[in-house]
Amino acid sequence: MKTMKLLTVLVMSLMIFSCSKNDDTVVEDQQQEAGVPSDLNYSQAQIDVAFYTTGSTSIPSVNWNGEQGTFSLDSTIDGLTINSQSGVLSWNKNLPLGENYVTVKALNSKGWGNTHIILNNRFQGHFIGGYNNDPNSTVITTGGAKLTFNADGTMTCEISGTVGIGSWISISGEYISVTFQLSGSGVAYKYDAQVIYSESISPYAAGSYGIAGTGVWQGHMRVDKI
Structure with a gap:
């Protein structure tokens, strides 16, 4: 009797599993028949964009599932x-x-499908300009400031004929923080600047500079992209 009961339970379990699997298949078929777009992908999930340039992606792949539609952005950038x-x-x-x-x-x-892509606009380029010795003024009184920013976060500079090296980081949005040391000075300087640019305004960086770690600003510097 125990053997018969065990066989009965086993058969019923197999029947339930089979029905459940068939139901899943029906649901999947119904979803495919619904014609909702799927498998939307670009060839690159992340693209490094050179600062202040134009560009475009390749054509994405997508399965329209029978009814071709249109593409759109989820939000404005x-x-x-x-x-x-x-x-x-x-x-x-x-x-x-x-x-x-x-x-x-x-x-x-019938509906929509989506995908995500990252466009990494990395600040970089050659900039020239000048500075002053008054942190409360934006009027440039001394020229000879040359700064080169690299996409990897390093930078080189020449201030009034003295060369130097340093690094930069993005603080937030269009704001950057630069730390550099001039040759033979033994002093590290900090330069916090806002990068201003648009299609009609050539990029420039402007902000305060001073000796790093002191919290005291010595003047204002502005450099324009060349």
């Missing part, structure tokens, strides 16, 4: 547009500095 028919993303010189997280939707009458 300055300097970024999307071709609604091809899905190609294009950016201009207004693209914000740093990592821009982009969500793209593929939409038809």
Whole structure:
């Protein structure tokens, strides 16, 4: 009797599992038949963008599941547009500095699918300008400031004929913090600046400088991208 009961339980379990599996298959088939876009992807999940340049992505791949639709951005990002028919993303010189997280939707009458891509606009370039010795004034009184920012966070400089090396980091958005040391000085300087730019305004960095670690600003420096 125990053997019969065990066989009965086993058979019933197999029947329940089989029905459950069939139900899952039906649901999956119904989802596919619904025609909702799926498998939306770009060839690169992250793209490094050279500062103050224009560019575009390749055409993304997508499974429209029977009904072709259109592409759109989930939110607006300055300097970024999307071709609604091809899905190609294009950016201009207004693209914000740093990592821009982009969500793209593929939409038809049945629904939508999405994917994510990061456009990393890394600050870099050659800048020249000048400085003063008054932190309360933005009027430049002395020229001869040359700064080169590299995408990897390093930088080189020449201030009034004296060369130096240093590094920079992004503080927030368009703000950067630079630390550098001039040859033979033995003193580390800090330069906190805002990077101003647009399609109609050539980039420049402007802010206060002083001896690092003192919290005291000695003057103002502005350098323009060349």
